[in-house]
Amino acid sequence: MNQTIGDFLFFGSVLSLVSYEMGVQLKKRFKLAIFNPLLISILIVMAFLSVFKINYTVYNESAKYISYLLTPATVCLAVPLYRQLNLLKKHSKAIIAGTLTGVLTTMCTVLLLALVFGLNHQEYVTFLPKSITTAIAMGISEEMKGFVTITVASIIVTGILGSIIAESVCRIFKITDPVAVGIAIGSASHAVGTTKAMEIGEIEGAMSSLAIATSGLCTVVFASIFANFI
Missing domain, CATH: 1.10.790 (Major Prion Protein)
Incomplete structure (x- = not known):
């Protein structure tokens, strides 16, 4: 059978x-x-x-x-972003600052844990792109000679955990502004987290969609720098 x-x-x-x-x-x-x-x-x-x-x-x-369907599905996230274009222009500085903070926090956390657990260079760079969309992360991991399959697994785990705890974390730290919530979720847990952001609200979903793209671009730049630390 x-x-x-x-x-x-x-x-x-x-x-x-x-x-x-x-x-x-x-x-x-x-x-x-x-x-x-x-x-x-x-x-x-x-x-x-x-x-x-x-x-x-x-x-x-x-x-x-x-x-x-992964790539076209990711592109479709631009729809709620387009609907909130005016909001994007109004909060552009805060959005850029929030995204950069999210990416750098991820990189520093991976670096710290890699040092604590004694990871070698290949294992370390495998986890650097864990918080961005798979389509971009696979390319980064492959370029830096990481384990691509483990990168994909870490992306899935990160996204699921982000989706599960996002609301609780925002509630604990009293993060109520929809722009801040969306950027935080998108920069930390990519497309999987964005589905949760869309459930919370349209603005949150739009900002999270934006964070996916900007976080991906920032990670491409910063990953090449952080890769030299181990």
């Missing part, structure tokens, strides 16, 4: 989409941050592949078609 499933051309894509929809329904039902649709879909896919003993390569070969 597992061989028949693996031979189905779009089995990976169907499994991924169905798993994600199950996650969405769980989130709607229980309304808890821990029921993040992406996290739920990952767990379901892992369980399915383990139970039916389907090789990951077989799954990935039939699920790769979804990956083709």
